[in-house]
Amino acid sequence: MIFALAAIVLTLAAAFAVAVPLFRRDAPTDTVAAGPDPVYRAQLKELERERRDGLIDENAYLSSRAEIGRRLMASEARAADRAAALRGVASRYRIATAACVFAALIVAGIAYPLLGAPGAKDYPLSARLNSENPELAVLVAQVERHLAQNPDDGRGWDVIAPVYLRENRLERAYEAYANAIRISGPSPERLMGLGETLVSLESGFVNDEALEAFREAEALSPDNVRAGYYIALADEQAGNHQAALDRFDALFERMPENATGRDVIERHIAFNRGRLAQTGAPAFGPDQQDIEAAAALSPQQRAEMVEGMVSGLAQRLEQEPDDIEGWMRLIRSYAVLGREDDANTAYDAALAYFGVESPAGQRLEQLAAELALSGGRS
Numbered sequence: 001m002i003f004a005l006a007a008i009v010l011t012l013a014a015a016f017a018v019a020v021p022l023f024r025r026d027a028p029t030d031t032v033a034a035g036p037d038p039v040y041r042a043q044l045k046e047l048e049r050e051r052r053d054g055l056i057d058e059n060a061y062l063s064s065r066a067e068i069g070r071r072l073m074a075s076e077a078r079a080a081d082r083a084a085a086l087r088g089v090a091s092r093y094r095i096a097t098a099a100c101v102f103a104a105l106i107v108a109g110i111a112y113p114l115l116g117a118p119g120a121k122d123y124p125l126s127a128r129l130n131s132e133n134p135e136l137a138v139l140v141a142q143v144e145r146h147l148a149q150n151p152d153d154g155r156g157w158d159v160i161a162p163v164y165l166r167e168n169r170l171e172r173a174y175e176a177y178a179n180a181i182r183i184s185g186p187s188p189e190r191l192m193g194l195g196e197t198l199v200s201l202e203s204g205f206v207n208d209e210a211l212e213a214f215r216e217a218e219a220l221s222p223d224n225v226r227a228g229y230y231i232a233l234a235d236e237q238a239g240n241h242q243a244a245l246d247r248f249d250a251l252f253e254r255m256p257e258n259a260t261g262r263d264v265i266e267r268h269i270a271f272n273r274g275r276l277a278q279t280g281a282p283a284f285g286p287d288q289q290d291i292e293a294a295a296a297l298s299p300q301q302r303a304e305m306v307e308g309m310v311s312g313l314a315q316r317l318e319q320e321p322d323d324i325e326g327w328m329r330l331i332r333s334y335a336v337l338g339r340e341d342d343a344n345t346a347y348d349a350a351l352a353y354f355g356v357e358s359p360a361g362q363r364l365e366q367l368a369a370e371l372a373l374s375g376g377r378s
Contacts, residue, residue, distance in 0.1 A: 011105060043068050154184030161190075165197055168366075173197045188224055191217035195230060203367050204328050206234035225251060229265070236272060237325060245272040267322060274320065310337070314346070321353045324360040328367055335371045347373050 044065065051061045140163060147156045161176035177194040184190070195213035199206055206214070211234045218227040232247035248268045255262050310333045317326050327350035334343035347368050354360035368374075 011108070041072075151179075152183055154180055157183065158190070161193055165193060165200070168200075170197055170201050174201065186216060186220065188217045188221040188227070191220070192224070192226055195227075199230065203332065203370070204325055204363060206230055206237060210234075223254075225255065225261075229261075232268065233325075236268065241272040241275045245269060245276065248272065271320065271323060306333075306337070310334070317346075321350075324350070324354065324363065328363065331364075331367060331373070332371070335373070340373070343371065344373055 047056075047061060047064050047068065050056050051058075056064070140160065143156055143160045147153060147160065150156065157176045157180035161173055161180055164170075164173035164176055174194065174197045177190055177197060181187075181190050181194065191213045195206075195210040195217065198210035198213070202210070211231065214227045214230040214234075218224050218231065221227070228247060228251050232244045232251065235241075235244035235247060248265055252262065252265045252269060255265065310330065313326060313330050313333070317323060317330060320326070327346065331343050331346045331350070334340070334346060347364060351361055351364050354364065356362075356365070
């Protein structure tokens, strides 16, 4: 409504500015008719001078003066006719122009509600930041300047946090989500954003802080499928395959048949069932008994124990290559152990299995960049 009133006022002001000059009175007729008048008057003065100097006689003077007067009157008559004609044209022009202006206003007033979008929703900053907008960098810079001056603006942190996460600026995303939660309080969206940022920072591993965020998000929103997925994934990564299987089964039952991600849940269900079916299968990671045993070993024995666990993980992945988390652990383990060639080989094998364009492939490439791996490909 405010926009419509402002548009009407501005349109009328513009029309008034255009129309006012059209209705001003014409210049005086003398101005239009003054064309040849000075010429004839100059001729009369010259004739008077010649008579005074005795250059012409009286008869020639009278004859010439009469001729000049006749021409002067004829010229004034023609000028008057032209002025009258111009006034007529100007009057018709004013009428036509005024009609066009008001017709344009009427047409615009009728056409805009039919062809325009007076009821269109606004386009807030948060929506523009989350779109494919070529001005995104400018908008982000504006929000950052605003937050630098107003660090307690929770709404500003809410707006900028998902942008940082989407741009893979993970440290900034973590800071933004943490500030939003501190200022505005926890919500499922903020907690999920914080948890997913931490998972990305840990290359897919759900650490304790992320798990706490996901559990709190699930408590606030019990139907939150994403939170349930990450909690189940944390159980799987910790080797709690029965708990992970129970959670993944429950998620699968709740998801519609055409829901995105059902195939991912199915793969996790199959993986955990397979792990439970195997007897004596190596765990995904060291259990508490392994940790206690390692503490009593010498450095060389601990190194041998780690090597054995890494080898066991590599052997399992040969049989179960669809475990992206296992591949990422194996690659990272090789890198930590200084076995760069093995890390590159594992990276190439995983990338060949999942594909470069897949989400898993993108995670592998991100890990390779973090570990400065080049891969064994040319």
